[in-house]
Amino acid sequence: MDQGLKGALSLAGQDACQRYYQSWADSYDSGFAREMEYRLPAHVAAAFLGAGGSGPVLDVGAGTGLLAERLREMGFDGEIDAADFSAKMLARAAEKRLYAGLYRADITQPLALPRRYGGIVSSGTFTSGHVGPEALPHLLDMALPGALVALSINRRVWTSVGFDRALEQLTAEARIADLRLPEVEVYGAAATALDADHAGDRALVALFSVV
Numbered sequence: 001m002d003q004g005l006k007g008a009l010s011l012a013g014q015d016a017c018q019r020y021y022q023s024w025a026d027s028y029d030s031g032f033a034r035e036m037e038y039r040l041p042a043h044v045a046a047a048f049l050g051a052g053g054s055g056p057v058l059d060v061g062a063g064t065g066l067l068a069e070r071l072r073e074m075g076f077d078g079e080i081d082a083a084d085f086s087a088k089m090l091a092r093a094a095e096k097r098l099y100a101g102l103y104r105a106d107i108t109q110p111l112a113l114p115r116r117y118g119g120i121v122s123s124g125t126f127t128s129g130h131v132g133p134e135a136l137p138h139l140l141d142m143a144l145p146g147a148l149v150a151l152s153i154n155r156r157v158w159t160s161v162g163f164d165r166a167l168e169q170l171t172a173e174a175r176i177a178d179l180r181l182p183e184v185e186v187y188g189a190a191a192t193a194l195d196a197d198h199a200g201d202r203a204l205v206a207l208f209s210v211v
């Protein structure tokens with residue numbers, strides 16, 4: 001396996017993160033995702049579709065497009081757009097021809113995308129060294145009322161960077177409703193031999209409706 005995951009989880013700041021993914025893009029699917037049996041995109045896709053999710057969908061921190069691949073495999077045939085701040089990750093995603101629109105954007109900042117999405121999904125982007133809860137209001141700004149949102153949040157950062165409090169606050173402000181938090185495994189059994197520190201990582205899939 002390449003050394004991608006360990007470095008990725010200890011990134012400090014948006015610039016470092018963006019640079020890291022620029023150089024990881026070519027080996028992300030065949031190295032990290034295949035060798036670690038990376039399951040998170042499948043869990044997010046299943047949670048979104050199982051809760052009745054529909055399009056148009058925005059895949060946030062879409063990377064090379066693994067979540068769109070899983071959505072298509074599970075039968076979703078609606079429109080999917082991708083947002084990511086790494087041009088090289090988006091270039092890999094574009095090759096798969098699964099996305100209608102590909103947008104280079106930093107989701108920690110307000111996005112210049114219209115409020116037109118019936119679904120917002122994300123896998124692997126809300127984790128150590130990546131994106132914190134400050135991005136949540138920007139995502140809500142692009143969602144239609146009643147939109148379904150399914151975002152993976154790594155257990156390691158759930159309370160430490162305040163996702164629990166941010167989602168509680170959005171619920172209290174009646175901006176989101178029906179919050180559910182199924183817990184899933186991030187990797188498969190093969191990960192144990194490759195990265196014992198992270199093989200057992202778990203994530204919550206924050207599944208909620210936009211009010």
Ligand SMILES: C[S@@+](CC[C@H](N)C(=O)[O-])C[C@H]1O[C@@H](n2cnc3c(N)ncnc32)[C@H](O)[C@@H]1O
Pocket residue numbers: 014017018021040041060061062063064065066067083084085086089105106107108122123124125130131
């Ligand atoms: C672990 S990868 C996940 C990619 C894909 N969703 C998957 O599950 O394979 C995290 C992705 O988030 C993107 N990313 C990280 N911080 C971001 C930010 N602030 N704005 C937009 N994209 C970001 C990275 O470029 C990378 O493609």
